Amino acid sequence: MALNVVALAGGVGGSKLVHGLAEILPEGKLTVIANTGDDFEHLGLTICPDLDTLVYTLAGLANPQTGWGRAGETWGFLETLETLGGPTWFQLGDRDLALHHERTRRLKEGQSLSEVTRHICQALDISINLLPMSDHPVRTIVDTDDGELAFQDYFVARRCEPRVKGFRFAGVETASPAPGVIEALGTADLVVLCPSNPWVSLDPILAVKGIRDAVVEKAVVGVSPIVGGKAIKGPAAKMYSELGIQPSALTVVEHFGDLLKGMVIDTQDEHLAIDIEALDVHVRVTNTIMMNVRDRIRIAEEVLEFGTEMMAR
Numbered sequence: 001m002a003l004n005v006v007a008l009a010g011g012v013g014g015s016k017l018v019h020g021l022a023e024i025l026p027e028g029k030l031t032v033i034a035n036t037g038d039d040f041e042h043l044g045l046t047i048c049p050d051l052d053t054l055v056y057t058l059a060g061l062a063n064p065q066t067g068w069g070r071a072g073e074t075w076g077f078l079e080t081l082e083t084l085g086g087p088t089w090f091q092l093g094d095r096d097l098a099l100h101h102e103r104t105r106r107l108k109e110g111q112s113l114s115e116v117t118r119h120i121c122q123a124l125d126i127s128i129n130l131l132p133m134s135d136h137p138v139r140t141i142v143d144t145d146d147g148e149l150a151f152q153d154y155f156v157a158r159r160c161e162p163r164v165k166g167f168r169f170a171g172v173e174t175a176s177p178a179p180g181v182i183e184a185l186g187t188a189d190l191v192v193l194c195p196s197n198p199w200v201s202l203d204p205i206l207a208v209k210g211i212r213d214a215v216v217e218k219a220v221v222g223v224s225p226i227v228g229g230k231a232i233k234g235p236a237a238k239m240y241s242e243l244g245i246q247p248s249a250l251t252v253v254e255h256f257g258d259l260l261k262g263m264v265i266d267t268q269d270e271h272l273a274i275d276i277e278a279l280d281v282h283v284r285v286t287n288t289i290m291m292n293v294r295d296r297i298r299i300a301e302e303v304l305e306f307g308t309e310m311m312a313r
């Protein structure tokens, strides 16, 4: 009898593991709860980057270079917008745009975000249960030296340049979990924290009323998004150092506290296993870098095997 698995995921990193899990779990056995804290309104459209990254990855449509957006895009809309002097800082390809347009149209008609997401999954032949964390808007706000910035303004428009002081999730106090979220967690045998940014991708999900309490009841296994601490490049590294966070798999474990039963870390981080186990969190060491679909499946298999061991502890 296959496990009932619930995965909590952000965008690019999380979607790779979700893809692996979707390839090996039988239909009806995988629910994914996606971060919507990165969502925003732009050009009159509701854009849900993490949901869309998951959708495109699961549908085999994702852009392999960026991880977000679609492969084989055309850019007629954006090029034309530029000639007209419109805002082009957020790259919306023509095909991607159709998805944002259709979602916005349905939301305006009165459908909920989870209803629209279910429709999109059906239209693109995605058979897993993909749920937004909430149907209510929750927006990650970045507190910076330049004041508070909406997440995409900070991340994409300002290229993470302002110094970060912290985050808050506007709207989370009144947001309730989307229909099906608490039910899926209630019947889950195993909860997987995907290799997504703990502070800006997984924390917003766990901050929605009732989700953390439902997760903590379960066997929870994480996959560290941080590999070889010092090797971390790009905006995440800058963000960590500004927040005074030493980026490592150990820090991730400390961050999640009592939530975790087990953590999958990369072979480069094997030396951290002792310190992680001292926190009463079991460790599985493996190569966690996902370069292709075979890697995604292999890691998903390891996560399920390790998770099954954790369920018995």
Ligand code: FO1
Pocket (backbone or CB within 6 Å): 010, 011, 012, 038, 048, 049, 050, 052, 053, 068, 069, 089, 090, 091, 092, 096, 152, 155, 156, 201
């Ligand atoms: N990220 C960028 O760095 N630049 C972009 O222009 C950009 C456009 C974009 C369009 C659609 C989409 O679904 C995602 C997009 N992303 C872009 C990624 C996204 O904003 C971030 O990676 C996530 O929010 C972080 O998880």
